[in-house]
Each structure stands twice: as C-alpha cells, then as structure tokens.
Amino acid sequence: MAEVRWIYDLTIFLYAASVLFYFNDFLQSNRKVNRMAFGLLVVVWALQSAFFVSQTIMKTYFPVITLFETLFFYSWVLVSLSLAIHYFFRIDLLVFFTNIIGFVVLVMSMFLPETPIVAVSSVLQSELLLTHVTLAMFSYGAFSLSLIFSGMYLLQHKMLKERRWTPLLRRLPSLDQLESYAYRMNMLGVPMLLLSIVLGIIWAKMVLPDKFMLDAKVVLSLIVLASYSFWVYKRYRDTMPIRKMQIWNILAFALLLINFFGANTSTFHSWW
Structure with a gap:
C-alpha cells in the first residue's frame, strides 16, 4: 500500500x-x-x-x-x-x-x-452489491450537480431581484438554463438511484434476514428516492413555483447526505 x-x-x-x-x-x-x-x-x-x-x-x-x-x-x-x-x-x-x-x-x-x-468477505464482493454501490455513487454525482444548479439559480434570482449587476451575474447561465440543467441531472439521478436500490434489495434478499427492509439506510434511501421522484413529477406537471422547486431540491440533497453519513447503524450498512 x-x-x-x-x-x-x-x-x-x-x-x-x-x-x-x-x-x-x-x-x-x-x-x-x-x-x-x-x-x-x-x-x-x-x-x-x-x-x-x-x-x-x-x-x-x-x-x-x-x-x-x-x-x-x-x-x-x-x-x-x-x-x-x-x-x-x-x-x-x-x-x-x-x-x-x-x-x-x-x-x-x-x-x-x-x-x-x-x-472483505466474499459475500460483500458480490457483483450485485458492487453494482448497487457504484450506481448509487453515480446518482449522488448527478444529484450533486443538480444541487449546484439549484444553488446558482437561487443566487441569480436573488441578484436579479435586488438589481445587483455584478460581473458574477454575467458569468451565470440564464435562469431557464439553470432550471433545465437541474431537471436533467435529476432525470439522470433518479433512475440510477432506483436501479441501485432494486439491486441492493435483490442482493439483500439472497444473503440477509427478512427484516433488512426495516434498516435505517434502506428506509431513508426510499425516502430520498421519493423526494427526488416527487421533484421530477412536479417539474414535469409544472405545478410548483420554480423557486420553491430549487429549495426542495436543496433540501432533498441534505436528506441524501444524512442518509449517506448518518444512517449506518446496521451490521450490513455500517462502515468499518
């Protein structure tokens, strides 16, 4: 090493x-x-x-x-x-x-x-499990970009509202572009996270007790997926003000971080 x-x-x-x-x-x-x-x-x-x-x-x-x-x-x-x-x-x-x-x-x-x-046991070296984690990390990457786009949107919205015509404002894409990019990133992240969760459940069904669905990370992962899926649905239906959607997006990412770092209490979701 x-x-x-x-x-x-x-x-x-x-x-x-x-x-x-x-x-x-x-x-x-x-x-x-x-x-x-x-x-x-x-x-x-x-x-x-x-x-x-x-x-x-x-x-x-x-x-x-x-x-x-x-x-x-x-x-x-x-x-x-x-x-x-x-x-x-x-x-x-x-x-x-x-x-x-x-x-x-x-x-x-x-x-x-x-x-x-x-x-690392042979059980944890399963191709299903490794694909599950890899897809989750790529979905986190997409959600990270979506978070940044939403943050840039809120920043530019605030600057425009306050009429602060700074050089920074000229370097930002338009509000429509930022909103569209955030949507595209979530459209990539949601199916990857869904597939990651499905593969994780399939692997867990084969090697873990039946009560694995009650694990804190499993429950929170489903909540994170539901939060982003709801965001995508509202964006598609155009039934929520755009600014509120960007705030929702940031809160969904905060929940993702809590899930990643905080929900590690079980024997199979604990970091060693």
Whole structure:
C-alpha cells in the first residue's frame, strides 16, 4: 500500500492547487488562471484513476465497499463530471463549485483507513452489491450537480431581484438554463438511484434476514428516492413555483447526505 500512497498524497496536493486557481478565477475572472486550474484538474483525474486501478488490483475487488473507498470513488465521479461539463457546457462556475464538493469529499477520506479493519468477505464482493454501490455513487454525482444548479439559480434570482449587476451575474447561465440543467441531472439521478436500490434489495434478499427492509439506510434511501421522484413529477406537471422547486431540491440533497453519513447503524450498512 505504501508504494502507491504517494499517488493519493500528490492527488490531494494538486487538487487543492486546482481549487485555489478556480477560486482565483471566480474572484477575478482570469482566463489564464482558469486554464491552469483545468490542466491541474486533468492531472488530478489521471492520478485518481491510477490510484483507483492500483487499489482494485491489490484488493482483488472493485473498491467501493468501505467509507474510504466510497468517498474516493465519489470524488472521482465528481472530477469526471467536471471534465465532461467543461467539454460540453463550458460553465466554469459549475466546474468550480463541483470541485469544492469533490475536494472536501477527498479530504474527508484522508482521515479514514485505506484498507478495511476486517477482511472483505466474499459475500460483500458480490457483483450485485458492487453494482448497487457504484450506481448509487453515480446518482449522488448527478444529484450533486443538480444541487449546484439549484444553488446558482437561487443566487441569480436573488441578484436579479435586488438589481445587483455584478460581473458574477454575467458569468451565470440564464435562469431557464439553470432550471433545465437541474431537471436533467435529476432525470439522470433518479433512475440510477432506483436501479441501485432494486439491486441492493435483490442482493439483500439472497444473503440477509427478512427484516433488512426495516434498516435505517434502506428506509431513508426510499425516502430520498421519493423526494427526488416527487421533484421530477412536479417539474414535469409544472405545478410548483420554480423557486420553491430549487429549495426542495436543496433540501432533498441534505436528506441524501444524512442518509449517506448518518444512517449506518446496521451490521450490513455500517462502515468499518
């Protein structure tokens, strides 16, 4: 493990530098600094990918089981989405805000053991379970982008209402675009989370007692799915004011975080 630890440490260092450059661009709108930040982000993605592959080889399973592994994978998903956003949409502020989340997630993983305290059993190496967790992390990535779009919407709405014609306002997409992007991200996230939950239930039916449906994370996951599904339904039916929908979206993400970090009380949903 020590021979690849330097990749992880270098990743955090370069990720911090990239976020700082993006922050400088956020304050001063400096294109040269923005290009440097993006270049560093590409290197971060390459290093994260190399570290992830090395973990997969050494652990002989797809490393998304422990809290360290899932946080690292979640951060990788956010960096990957950032690169895709830069290529297709060129929304620099979205890349900046996305990588604030990605960097915080990666820093959190620093305080966790890289290897599980006990050996990962063959039951936990099931392809169904690994697909369940992987899909959940990708849905979290989509919901993270949706959260940022909603936050940017509320920020721009407030600035327009107060008639604050600042350079920041000119760098934000239109309200219609922000609302549409949030909708698209949730349209991606909801089916991925649904499929993740279905696969998790199928796996649990095979290896766990019948009472697994009463587990706190299972119940909260269903509530999170219902919250986002309700948001998508209301958006499709156009029966709720857009501003209230963005607030609902932010609250749904807060519930998602509670589910991810707080509902880990059972023997099969606890991080070791």
